[in-house]
Amino acid sequence: MLLKNQFKKKILCLTGASGNLGRIFSKKYSKKYKILNYPYRIENTNKFKKWVKRNDKINYFLHFAGISGSKNINSRVCLKINYKSTINILKTLNKLELKNFKYFLFVSSSHVYKFSNNKLKENDKRAPKTIYALSKKKTEDFILDKKNKFNYKIGIARIFNFTSKLQIQGYLVPDLVNFIEKNKSKLMIKLNKFNSFRDFIHVHEVCSSLNLMIKKNFNGPLNIASGNKTNIVSLAKVIAKEKRIKGKIITTNKPSNNLIADISKLKKIGYLPKKNIKTFIKEYL
Numbered sequence: 001m002l003l004k005n006q007f008k009k010k011i012l013c014l015t016g017a018s019g020n021l022g023r024i025f026s027k028k029y030s031k032k033y034k035i036l037n038y039p040y041r042i043e044n045t046n047k048f049k050k051w052v053k054r055n056d057k058i059n060y061f062l063h064f065a066g067i068s069g070s071k072n073i074n075s076r077v078c079l080k081i082n083y084k085s086t087i088n089i090l091k092t093l094n095k096l097e098l099k100n101f102k103y104f105l106f107v108s109s110s111h112v113y114k115f116s117n118n119k120l121k122e123n124d125k126r127a128p129k130t131i132y133a134l135s136k137k138k139t140e141d142f143i144l145d146k147k148n149k150f151n152y153k154i155g156i157a158r159i160f161n162f163t164s165k166l167q168i169q170g171y172l173v174p175d176l177v178n179f180i181e182k183n184k185s186k187l188m189i190k191l192n193k194f195n196s197f198r199d200f201i202h203v204h205e206v207c208s209s210l211n212l213m214i215k216k217n218f219n220g221p222l223n224i225a226s227g228n229k230t231n232i233v234s235l236a237k238v239i240a241k242e243k244r245i246k247g248k249i250i251t252t253n254k255p256s257n258n259l260i261a262d263i264s265k266l267k268k269i270g271y272l273p274k275k276n277i278k279t280f281i282k283e284y285l
Helices: 002-008 020-028 045-054 075-096 131-149 172-182 204-218 233-243 264-268 277-284
Strands: 010-015 033-037 060-063 103-109 151-158 187-189 221-225 249-250
Touching: 002 151, 020 033, 020 204, 045 075, 060 075, 060 131, 060 204, 075 103, 075 131, 103 131, 103 204, 131 151, 151 204, 172 233, 204 221, 221 264, 233 249, 233 277
Parallel strands: 010 033, 010 060, 060 103, 103 151, 151 221, 187 249
Antiparallel strands: none
């Protein structure tokens, strides 16, 4: 009976299985899908083509792999891996015309957007500030421009801030925690560079949203977020309290570089994140 059910599972190919989201998604949905973790570097198009030919029954493709973060990134390498390699994957899948293949989900970022005080909709202006965000935007542009030329649907998941125990420095929450701990002996801890409003979503709710996009074969961009704005300074106070740091958290500038999502489309396809960052942040401290 177990083998019978196994064959009924849809086959999902996943890149970036060793990363934050890849590891968590794989664990969460290992019983729902037959997950094939792509084992090679994504830059090698020939290896990718040969591997897909050997695994030509795949139904879905979830693309996490790439260089992430915003610090100490080589621009040329970032564009080669995040942009050019992704395009080569998309073209290869299209040329192979796999009989059972229906859907490709590209994992993008909220950082493709222009910072705004308003909630951001999927059709709002994009203006990336880092090479990482630019690599995501360029890939999005290719997908949106060529979408009618592919023989499968392509979704774009614009993920806003999330955190997990697997994250290291270079991500917002680990950087914030590290900054507070480094300055814990001070009577006042000034957080001017962190003073902004952001939209946080629990990592498991990110995975649930991605799964729903796959289930619906959602075409085009979709904000993956909670729709709630959180001031980073107020979040820092929660962190300091949990870590019993007595220094007073202060800021002398106004919030800037804000990124908050309009999640109307996410709600429309049937998902509403419920967890609050000030509660679930305690899971990671």
